[in-house]
């Protein structure tokens with residue numbers, strides 16, 4: 186599930202179109218663009234713009250949901266316990282933060298959009314947490330989620346019970362589909378990066394009639410300035426958001442005003458740099474090195490866990506992402 190969900194979420198990364206160049210094959214993939222082609226006449230442009238504005242409420246809710254989930258993840262990462270980490274049947278790690286993030290996103294979306302039918306396709310389910318031996322883990326998730334909701338103060342609700350938490354996790358078991366609206370969530374993309382204290386992301390998208398119409402990406406450890414020039418002292422915590430045909434915006438997770446971002450417009454691959462997975466088991470480093478060489482890229486690879494690399498790409502920190510299946 187993790188891999189297939191991740192591969193779908195890759196296409197949820199709405200990157201603002203700037204000037205596509207022959208040098209950047211990724212930028213020519215339609216799934217990376219939400220902006221309107223300039224060839225569209227202004228009447229058609231107006232029609233698309235007005236239809237996209239109907240997702241404003243969902244965008245506000247998605248940003249709130251991802252921000253609150255990021256807050257929970259940041260708090261857990263500061264004091265991660267050995268017992269917070271478990272192994273899934275596919276041997277990939279899952280943590281109390283993955284579950285807690287899914288609970289918060291599901292909870293906030295339903296609170297913020299009460300009048301809408303709710304469908305969520307999410308990575309985690311409650312199966313393992315319902316086992317006898319997971320009782321303490323479930324208690325810890327419930328406490329962490331309740332503490333986060335209380336610290337935010339927006340929702341005047343009684344604390345969630347453990348049964349509530351299990352039910353809310355399983356709100357993410359929708360099958361999705363090509364009709365209606367469906368949220369798609371990876372509550373922590375890059376769990377291995379999260380465990381290492383490196384990059385990870387909360388990745389949330391909305392599909393309407395089978396099309397991606399908005400996406401948000403919370404990257405709690407991504408510096409607010411380019412990762413190629415930032416230092417350890419640079420403030421971190423970015424929230425990227427995009428709505429169909431409205432471009433991509435970035436703000437800090439602690440609430441700075443959003444600024445519009447653009448992908449790199451470099452025409453010279455000798456000056457370009459590329460991102461790839463940190464984990465060599467996820468993407469072939471040797472093959473991407475060969476591709477980079479053929480393209481004339483001189484800079485060494487920038488290895489980042491998770492879709493945080495798509496956030497970095499969307500603001501032009503680098504020009505390419507290479508994901509090469511092994």
Ligand SMILES: Nc1ncnc2c1ncn2[C@@H]1O[C@H](COP(=O)(O)O)[C@@H](OP(=O)(O)O)[C@H]1O
Pocket residue numbers: 187188191277308371373374375376377378461462463464466467468489490491492511
């Ligand atoms: N062998 C593999 N090939 C491709 N992707 C893999 C993989 N093993 C794990 N992944 C996925 O890669 C995601 C992380 O991406 P990246 O390598 O860019 O950091 C993980 O998402 P989760 O952390 O949500 O499980 C995981 O599902």
Ligand SMILES: [Mg+2]
Pocket residue numbers: 187283308371372373374375376
């Ligand atoms: Mg995940």
